[in-house]
Amino acid sequence: MSDAFIAGIVVFVLAAFVGFEIIRRVPPTLHTPLMSGANAISGITIVGAIIAAALADGWLAVVIGFLAVVFATVNVIGGFLVTDRMLEMFKRVPGKPK
Amino acid sequence: MTELAYLAAGVLFIVGLKGLTSPTTARRGNRLAALGMLLAVIVVVVDLIVDDVAAAWAVVIAGLIVGGAIGFILATRVQMTDMPQLVAAFNGFGGGASALVASAAIVAAGSGVATETAVVTVLSLVIGAVTLSGSFVAFGKLQGIIAGRPISPPGGTATNGVIAALTVIAGIAAVATGEDVWYWVAGGLALVLGVSAVMPIGGADMPVVISLLNSLSGVAAAMAGFVIGNQALIVGGALVGAAGFILTVEMSVAMNRSLANILFSGFGGAPVSDDIGTKPVKRATADDAAIALAYADKVAVVPGYGLAVAQAQHAVKDLASALEERGIDVYYAIHPVAGRMPGHMNVLLAEADVPYDQLYDLDQANPQLTQTDVVLVLGANDVINPSAKDDPDSPIYGMPILDVDEATTTIVVKRSLSPGFAGIDNPLFYEDGTLMYFADAKQALEETLSAVERL
Incomplete structure (x- = not known):
């Protein structure tokens, strides 16, 4: 295995632990926005999609690259926007401190 | 340089996800994560330009425009x-x-x-x-x-x-x-x-x-x-994989x-018991519900999928406001798996401007229910079924439920006496303290509200 691949595994495992630690004990009120926001973050695959589309060589690669960018962009733009729209609605009783 | 910029994007994802775990910081958290995403996209584009490879930019730009438009329309409409x-x-x-x-x-x-x-x-x-x-x-x-x-x-x-x-x-x-x-x-x-x-x-x-x-x-x-x-993909993906997994386990x-x-298991295919609908229940009208609610001190609302189907979130808020004006304490008791996605009820009620500190989860709600006069159940069934507590033969035995049977009176708004998803009868419906109000949740709430206003 190449060094870069092993470094990738290290990053993967550490990031997964960070994810576990952050998400424990989240109030149910936030489960939907959290899931929706996390879903938008998984759209990071857009970076891979852009590379695939930019380097596409031949019609099959162009089609795959184009669809990859479309799919990833729907996920990113839609995911972050809809999460923001949901969170905009979350309010406390006016003037009542928590 | 590129790797450092991706690291910054990864840090923004972590900080953003952390922000999403608390109501006060959630919106900023989401925006920080979006900023991280924007940064990652800029980095990859700059990187491709610097490397001066024969890039098919038309494909990239077309994809971004088409995908962005679809995402924008879906998310806002x-x-x-x-x-x-x-x-x-x-x-x-x-x-x-x-x-x-x-x-x-x-x-x-x-x-x-x-x-x-x-x-x-x-x-x-x-x-x-x-x-x-x-x-x-x-x-x-x-x-x-x-x-x-x-x-x-x-x-x-x-x-x-x-x-x-x-x-x-x-x-x-x-x-x-x-x-x-x-x-x-x-x-x-x-x-x-x-x-x-x-x-x-x-x-x-x-x-x-x-x-x-x-x-x-x-x-x-x-x-x-x-x-x-x-x-950047490894960090973002691993974060989401772990976060999603934790949520999944919590739901289970x-x-x-x-x-x-x-x-x-293909759960839900269980045979429906034959005597459902034959035992006597106490039926309630809008006026019965209104009297019970208007003269209570403390009212709990238990929303379920029926609330979402009927799009009754604004109607329930209107009724709750009318009760609050009469000095009645109203709160919402929300089971973790009510609805069709984690936190589904919370989002619907938030849309109707229900403050999130009136929403009680299972652990907060159950001690309150013993001191509650009237529980208004809106299209929920299995999450309030006492069989889960006392019938070892029940398919849902052992599932934590909202103890609405502890309250003095329970009004169940349901379209019919049909069993819930688990296909099992709910003994709560036949108890003395239970009133069955057969109607669509929105219609029932609107009729009850006008009945309360006439009192």
């Missing part, structure tokens, strides 16, 4: 009641994108890649494809295009095991031979697997399924990160069922 299926659809697009990134690598590389690269390519392709087709079946079920009840494939869940095994075999063949055709076979089987695995899962188990698919889309993105050697715990049981 869709109603809050349709949120579960929208989240499912976005998730499917994400999984599909990762599968396509892997496909592009397969097309570009041909044979002769390192074994570990072949392995992550197969994983990204297969997990992404399962996420894509599984999410769209979930979307179809939630949207009502596909029947919400469990539909087992021919041969039952064993068929899913066979398809899964064949997918693994095709994946191993792809790694061993390096032949493109095995990759496509594995990817195709994974698409079939996503459909056949989600079809047998009943509507009420959807919170768990959506959460699990969300986790898988993260894992697919991380695997795609290994394929193209990009740390809330139903007192193992994840395997939810995924493979």
